[in-house]
Amino acid sequence: MDTMEFIADIEWGNALYQLVVFSLLIWVVSRWALKPLLGVMRKREQQVNDNLDNAEESRVEAEKYLEQQREELNNARQQAQEMMDNATKMSEQQSREIIDNAKAEGERLKEAAAADINREKEQALESVRDQVATLSVAIATKVIEKELDESEQEKLIDSYLKEVGDE
Amino acid sequence: MHQDITFTVPIGDFDLNFSFTVMLMSTVAAVIVAIFSIVGARKLAMRPTGLQNFIEWVMDFTRYIITSNMSWDKGGRFIALAYTLLFYIFVANMLGIPFELATETDHFVLWNSPTSDPVLTLTMAAFVIILTHFYGLKIRGPKEYFLDYFRPSPILLPFKIIEEISNFLTLGLRLFGNIFAKELVTILIVSLAGVGILGALLAWLPLAPWLAFGIFIGALQAFIFTMLSMVYMAHKVESH
Numbered sequence: 001m002d003t004m005e006f007i008a009d010i011e012w013g014n015a016l017y018q019l020v021v022f023s024l025l026i027w028v029v030s031r032w033a034l035k036p037l038l039g040v041m042r043k044r045e046q047q048v049n050d051n052l053d054n055a056e057e058s059r060v061e062a063e064k065y066l067e068q069q070r071e072e073l074n075n076a077r078q079q080a081q082e083m084m085d086n087a088t089k090m091s092e093q094q095s096r097e098i099i100d101n102a103k104a105e106g107e108r109l110k111e112a113a114a115a116d117i118n119r120e121k122e123q124a125l126e127s128v129r130d131q132v133a134t135l136s137v138a139i140a141t142k143v144i145e146k147e148l149d150e151s152e153q154e155k156l157i158d159s160y161l162k163e164v165g166d167e
Numbered sequence: 168m169h170q171d172i173t174f175t176v177p178i179g180d181f182d183l184n185f186s187f188t189v190m191l192m193s194t195v196a197a198v199i200v201a202i203f204s205i206v207g208a209r210k211l212a213m214r215p216t217g218l219q220n221f222i223e224w225v226m227d228f229t230r231y232i233i234t235s236n237m238s239w240d241k242g243g244r245f246i247a248l249a250y251t252l253l254f255y256i257f258v259a260n261m262l263g264i265p266f267e268l269a270t271e272t273d274h275f276v277l278w279n280s281p282t283s284d285p286v287l288t289l290t291m292a293a294f295v296i297i298l299t300h301f302y303g304l305k306i307r308g309p310k311e312y313f314l315d316y317f318r319p320s321p322i323l324l325p326f327k328i329i330e331e332i333s334n335f336l337t338l339g340l341r342l343f344g345n346i347f348a349k350e351l352v353t354i355l356i357v358s359l360a361g362v363g364i365l366g367a368l369l370a371w372l373p374l375a376p377w378l379a380f381g382i383f384i385g386a387l388q389a390f391i392f393t394m395l396s397m398v399y400m401a402h403k404v405e406s407h
Contacts, residue, residue, distance in 0.1 A: 008181070008182065009184065010184070010286060011173070011184040011185060011186045011189070011286050012183055012184060013176060013183040013184050013185035013186075014184070014185055014186050014189050014190060014284070014286050014287060014290070015286055015287075015289075015290040015293075016183075017185070017190050017193070018189075018193055018286075018287050018290040018291065019290060019294060021193055021194060021197050022197070022251070022255070022290075022291065022294060023294075024197075025197045025200060025201060025251055025255060026247050026248060026251045028201050028205075029200065029201060029204045029205075029247060029250065029251050029254075030247035030251075032204070032205045032208065033201075033204035033205050033207065033208040033222065034204070034208070034226070034246065034247050034250060036208050036211055037207075037208045037211065037219075037222060037223065037226060038226075038246075039211075040211045040212075040213065041223065041226070043213070044213055047213065
């Protein structure tokens, strides 16, 4: 009987009330707080994952670009080097050509001058020889006019003629 | 010294007893939990601030409690239960910390921790235990559920049954005992203030650390209750 009384004294109403309140609380909290919150948390997780993936992609892309740039830079450097080499070679060739040309020109000028000099010398000698011949003829004429008689003259002319004929 | 405001609703031969104080305090705790949760989830932002941060932290903590006992695909459905248990019991434990209201002459209590009432804590425990059996049946099927009583040996059947009852009793009474003791000692220390001038001047000396300890106990018991609920749930839900 005591046990029965004890059981009957328990506030069963409270127990019922607590069950109802707590169940209601779970429902309310899950309906208006936890479900939307879980959605946002999942979305955030998704976003973070996406961002991480994107970052990874960007990193790979950036590395690719960097590699490309490096290659292009190398190419450009190589080209510049080539161009410089070509320019040096060309200038060397040109200077050599110029020097060769100049040498050839000088040689030619020297030869021309030498030829001129020779020709002038020849001409001078020629004229000297002519004049000497004329003068000697004149002198000879003067001398001969004085000393030669008719016969002698004849002989001389003959010898001259002979000489001319021999030639 | 300690008396609740009670009233009775007769249903036929049976008298259905209610305690107004416990109902009031339980409702207050429930309303506080609901308001905090709903307001925290009202303006949801991808970059949480303020209350949303706090609620998300509580949820992460709840998720940690669940995942430390069972796999998430089985335990995920219990997040609402675990969250509400944790938050509600914590708030209920904290309600008695700042003050306790009582009527002057008859010491009818108006305001205390509702968890210092054994009927309430045992109801919560029963609710949890019944849910474990329900989900055990639902998730693993009746065959597996009943076979579990004979594992690893049929000899253990009586102990298994006793275990279920003792789980229910310890779960409810542990919470009740802790919070009730906390309230009782608080009242004793406060009543010290009524013993002359010296008592009034020095009563805060033991009271301050005791209240700090009370906060610690309240938080710890909320955690323990939720953790054990999930442990029992895992026993019923996970196949071994």
